[in-house]
Amino acid sequence: MxxxxxxxxxxxxxxxxxxxxxxxxxxxxxxxxxxxxxxxxxxxxxxxxxxxxxxxxxxxxxxxxxxxxxxxxxxxxxxxxxxxxxxxxxxxxxxxxxxxxxxxxxxxxxxxxxxxxxxxxxxxxxxxxxxxIKAIEFERLQMQEEIIAAQERALRELSTPLVPISDRAVALPLVGSIDQRRANLIIETLLEGVANRGAEMVIIDITGVNTVDTFIADALIRAARAVRLLGAHVILTGISPEVAQTLVSLGADLSVFETRATLQDGIALVMNNHLSPSARRSDNPINPLMRRRKE
Missing domain, CATH: 3.30.450.20 (PAS domain)
Structure with a gap:
């Protein structure tokens, strides 16, 4: 056809x-x-x-x-x-x-x-x-970044909640695992809290920490040393027999801490203002500062 x-x-x-x-x-x-x-x-x-x-x-x-x-x-x-x-x-x-x-x-x-x-x-x-389309995509990405930043701030607050105990004492209850990033955040939070609140005593409670290994022990010690440089005394609580055994086997230097078994014991220590002899030694940086504050 x-x-x-x-x-x-x-x-x-x-x-x-x-x-x-x-x-x-x-x-x-x-x-x-x-x-x-x-x-x-x-x-x-x-x-x-x-x-x-x-x-x-x-x-x-x-x-x-x-x-x-x-x-x-x-x-x-x-x-x-x-x-x-x-x-x-x-x-x-x-x-x-x-x-x-x-x-x-x-x-x-x-x-x-x-x-x-x-x-x-x-x-x-x-x-x-x-x-x-690009403008909408840019706004979406910008909003996403803002949401991520807000979530980051919330996670920072949740992962390192600094709780005031009295006008001169704060507590930092830690929960979960601790990595390098969070270890640095712990030190940052403690230093900011001590500086902003004028805290003389800091309780670090590790009851909720999953495991305590060499890295975590070192992170806690670094945090305590940093806080002591500001003239505050550090109390480590939540030390179970297993954690105590681990710390001893690791050879961790716990002289920078006042230690107590539970958070309640640490709070009682703060309220009674009763420090160990090592914390009252003349070479402890907290004593001259605390004396000046009391005077």
Whole structure:
């Protein structure tokens, strides 16, 4: 059966109409790049994408390169050269200069077509202004960062809750595991608490700490030494028989602590202001400061 030329023409016109509607609906800027000459034939929604009419985009590949943001140009050209060499898809996002001088975000996707010699001869593709999408994405990321920061602050407060016991004493009950990051946070929290509250006595309760190993023992000792430099006395509580045995086997230097079995015992010690002989020695940095405060 012989094809009806009129039917074929109607179908082609319908196809062109659908194509034009799609380009308009998606606000696509269409290009046909001649690799040999560097010329680019533009069509579609050029004004919607970059504010320029088609006749203002007659500078070929050189103009396209010049309009790319300087910070994005090297990557965009690198990917273009790779796609050309491999006859592969060109898929990239970059900032492109609008006619008003600002930069808009562009999504550029194109395909290279081979010539008779098997090398890239033409490239056809489309560019789409995705600035609004980028703005929404930026706001989402910014909100996500704010949420993460808020969660971080909350976790800091929960992981190292400094509890006032009296006008001159605070307690730091520790729960869970202690890593390097949290160990540094413990020291930071203790120093801030002692400095801000003028605390003379600090209770570190390790009842809720999962395990006590060499690292944790060292972290506790470093925290106690740092606090003692500010003139405060440190009381370590929550030492079970198992933990005591572990600390002894590790050879941990516990001379920087006053130790008690439970947090209640530590609080009682604070309220009674009864320190061990080692805490009252003349070489203990707490004594001169405490005496001056009492005077």
């Amino acid at each position: 012989t094809p009806d030329p009129q039917q074929i023409l109607r179908e082609l016109n319908d196809l062109r109409h659908r194509y034009a509607m799609l380009v308009r609906a998606l606000r696509l800027m269409i290009y046909d790049y001649d690799v040999a000459t560097g010329a680019i034939v533009w069509s579609g929604e050029t004004v919607a994408v970059c504010g320029r009419e088609v006749n203002e985009l007659d500078g070929g590949i050189a103009q396209w390169e010049a309009l790319i943001h300087p910070d994005d140009r090297e990557q965009a050209l690198k990917l273009l050269n790779e796609a050309e060499a491999n006859l592969s898809e060109y898929d990239v996002e970059y900032r492109f200069q609008h006619k008003n001088g600002s930069y808009v975000w562009i999504f550029d996707r194109g395909y290279f077509l081979a010539g008779p010699d098997g090398k890239a001869a033409r490239m056809v593709g489309m560019m789409q202004n995705i600035s609004e």
